[in-house]
Amino acid sequence: MTFENMMELAERITPVEAEIGAFILKNKEHIPEMSILELAQRTNVSKSAVHRFCKRIGFHGFNELKVAISTDLAESRFNIALIDVNYPFEAQDGPQLIAKKLSKLYETAIEDTYNYLDFVQVQQVARLLNDAKAIDIYTHAHNMNVAENFQDKMLTIGKIVNCPKGFYNQRATVLASTPDQAAIILSYSGRATFIEPIVQVLFRKKIPIILIGKAGSNRYPQYITHALSISSKENLRDRISQFSSHIAMQYMLDVIFGCIYNMGREKNIAYLNASIDFMDDRKVDE
Structure with missing residues (x-):
């Protein structure tokens, strides 16, 4: 399951934890190189607050969260050609391109649901x-x-x-x-x-x-x-x-x-x- 999915499913998340999550989502590229202290300082919270956030969304600790973020980044780079799920094909697309784009859309929807x-x-x-x-x-x-x-x-x-x-x-x-x-x-x-x-x-x-x-x-x-x-x-x-x-x-x-x-x-x-x-x-x- 992706980090974003885990955030969406988290229950009873506090406003402070929501802010930590929003910062991570906005700065995913930099999170794998950060220490827990650096993240705490950047979000103006304590180290224990970051640790509680990690626990809340399903990780044992910050290192496990960083591994998950690194995996998400690797998968997103591999899947550069993302399909717009709401408008998956354009006016000029012919049958072959429509078929290809819908194939990619279905694959993405199933993979996302699997996660x-x-x-x-x-x-x-x-x-x-x-x-x-x-x-x-x-x-x-x-x-x-x-x-x-x-x-x-x-x-x-x-x-x-x-x-x-x-x-x-x-x-x-x-x-x-x-x-x-x-x-x-x-x-x-x-x-x-x-x-x-x-x-x-x-x-x-x-x-x-x-x-x-x-x-x-x-x-x-x-x-x-x-x-x-x-x-x-x-x-x-x-x-x-x-x-x-x-x-x-x-x-x-x-x-x-x-x-x-x-x-x-x-x-x-x-x-x-x-x-x-x-x-x-x-x-x-x-």
Whole structure:
């Protein structure tokens, strides 16, 4: 995970710690050569404040932070040709260049999402969903395509996933849900108006809730059981389309599906083999 990602995910960060982080981000090129005393002097804080900052965002100490910064710098130099995630291609670009730029965009979105992954939490989410009697996914607009893709994959191993659409169906599904189920909220920004009333009822009904969105999108931590972060570089409005967030959301759900599949791999393979003739009646051997 990059230093910038760790800053975004840090909880209960103080104003002083936020200033230290902002200074580091602005002066990343010089941080690997600095001592902890020099950084403390440049930011007008104590050495212990710098050390607490390092601990807060997930490092054991300042030296470990410097190693992470050096790694970030090396990777950014290697990836000089960065793609604008909001406007990845220009008016004069032809098919070949558009294809190349979108390929780079998808690669970057997936790599950035990978850097956010907390693998212990991903496994916990997969286990929770695997054990659930049924899974309800609450989302809207373009994210519904991602939800239905996950639904299709889960059906191939006999897992029931519901994707209620619209105000009425979503709220009726919430009211009909039971504690042996699980819920997934897909929202890049976390600001969609459908979220708050739904998570409140789910929480009262003791139904575990998984939120998937960009870093910092968990606006309801009192209700959310697990929050998973995806690439957060896309602008909420100033963009051609949701190229980056769509592929990042798809990637996250595919990772979760892969973990669920492997939890009962032999059983799932047997289920697929037993159902293939019924599900696909084409005469493929003729």
